[in-house]
Amino acid sequence: MPERVPDRVPDRMPGRGRPPSVAGKVMAILDAFALGGVRLNLSEICRRAGLPLATGHRLVGELVAGGFLERVPDGTYRIGTRLWRIGSQAPAVTGLRELALPHMEDLYEATHDNVQLAVLRDGRALFVERLRGTRSVPTVTQVGNTLPLHTTGVGKVLLAYAPEDVREEILAAGLPRHAARTITDPGELRRCLEQVRRNGFALTRDEMTTGAASAAAPVRDGRGAVVAALSLVSRTRSADMRRLLPPLATAARALSRDVAVHWRGGSGGEPGPRPDDLPSDERKVSP
Structure with a gap:
């Protein structure tokens, strides 16, 4: 079983309390996995990222299609190999x-x-x-x-x-x-x-x-x-x-x-x- 970690809501931009741009929303989704070793369902991702479920569903789907996230058979999501390859070049x-x-x-x-x-x-x-x-x-x-x-x-x-x-x-x-x-x-x-x-x-x-x-x-x-x-x-x-x-x-x-x-x-x-x-x-x- 994957290690469970405490919930952590990423810092949000001032104003309405949610990322104001598409890039900000995508970063908030990826930051939901920042503690590592995590598999999250869609509701958990949206809660940590501060996003509406419909918005999160659309963006997570695009990240999965691009290889930045992976969907596990049990319905949860984890960091994808494409994002790992990019990060490993740091x-x-x-x-x-x-x-x-x-x-x-x-x-x-x-x-x-x-x-x-x-x-x-x-x-x-x-x-x-x-x-x-x-x-x-x-x-x-x-x-x-x-x-x-x-x-x-x-x-x-x-x-x-x-x-x-x-x-x-x-x-x-x-x-x-x-x-x-x-x-x-x-x-x-x-x-x-x-x-x-x-x-x-x-x-x-x-x-x-x-x-x-x-x-x-x-x-x-x-x-x-x-x-x-x-x-x-x-x-x-x-x-x-x-x-x-x-x-x-x-x-x-x-x-x-x-x-x-x-x-x-x-x-x-x-x-x-x-x-x-x-x-x-x-x-x-x-x-």
Whole structure:
């Protein structure tokens, strides 16, 4: 079953409370799927987009015909392959994924656990790549979808190194429970993030998915700014962090070196990563 996510109504233009143009209406429909991993029926799409049912029906039909949305046999809709192909060409996806894949493959061969790469986007962890083996623990992660920062290993790393105003915004918004051991107390999460910064890695057990544990480490550019997080996800019962952490740390350091070279973020006064190569939230992240 697809992951269910909280309803989120996109920001609307002032005035009548609905997108004033066809382009605005189409963007509102696509934004209904922005949290990723979602299948929505027509009524849900229209409610999130703030559109009348008749208008939504017509525009969704056109998006399906164009390949931007797909209609599932159960009558729901999901992001189409054409939109995915366009989005996958974004520099923040292609550049980082191409650099990371060799290291992720080596990490998988060393551990045979799920390997994931995520960046900070709109206050959530956006997964840009993942490797999963036949023996790996099932996860809710999908490339292109997002998960909460406070429940995931990569999310804790990204949140720990995010600017203070970003952390405070996440803490103030509330920390919903997703599994038995999800941290929902802001004070406890603050202490956890301090420990992440002190240790240089994050650990989770049964916080996003019952039965899954993760270890995550930061990926830095040449100036030391955290631009992504790399993680291993294993079964809680069999997870041995003493086994997972050394290869994870090695892969994260190796990827950081490649990022520094690729984005010319090294020492000697060279410029840092090109702003257009990084999502807006990544540009804010500091060591």
